[in-house]
Amino acid sequence: MDRDGDGQLEGAEIGGSAVLVTLPTRSKTRRGGFQILTPHAIASVRGTIYAVDVTTAKTAVFVARGRVAVARRNTPAVFVTLGPGEGVDVGEDQAPLDVRRWPQERVRSLLERFGR
Numbered sequence: 001m002d003r004d005g006d007g008q009l010e011g012a013e014i015g016g017s018a019v020l021v022t023l024p025t026r027s028k029t030r031r032g033g034f035q036i037l038t039p040h041a042i043a044s045v046r047g048t049i050y051a052v053d054v055t056t057a058k059t060a061v062f063v064a065r066g067r068v069a070v071a072r073r074n075t076p077a078v079f080v081t082l083g084p085g086e087g088v089d090v091g092e093d094q095a096p097l098d099v100r101r102w103p104q105e106r107v108r109s110l111l112e113r114f115g116r
Contacts, residue, residue, distance in 0.1 A: 062087035
């Protein structure tokens with residue numbers, strides 16, 4: 001998304017796929033950084049490498065490097081911050097977001113989709 005038409009992307013919206021985002025630490029994005037919007041979540045980056053995997057039931061966000069803020073799309077003011085090796089699953093329920101260190105097998109399975 002280029003909301004202000006200046007030629008710099010502020011985010012992307014995905015509905016049923018996966019995306020791997022790599023941005024420099026001092027990205028020139030504005031207003032809270034680069035965002036990925038899904039039907040379930042908003043993931044905002046602060047100079048990092050992270051993956052967002054979207055299915056009909058949930059959005060999974062995993063951070064390989066840096067920090068990412070994740071919130072439910074309908075309550076963006078309530079968020080968790082993920083660090084390296086951490087992930088969160090955001091479903092349609094309103095349960096608290098549970099940040100966990102992902103097991104290597106889950107990380108490997110996700111990152112292999114991107115040739116990593």
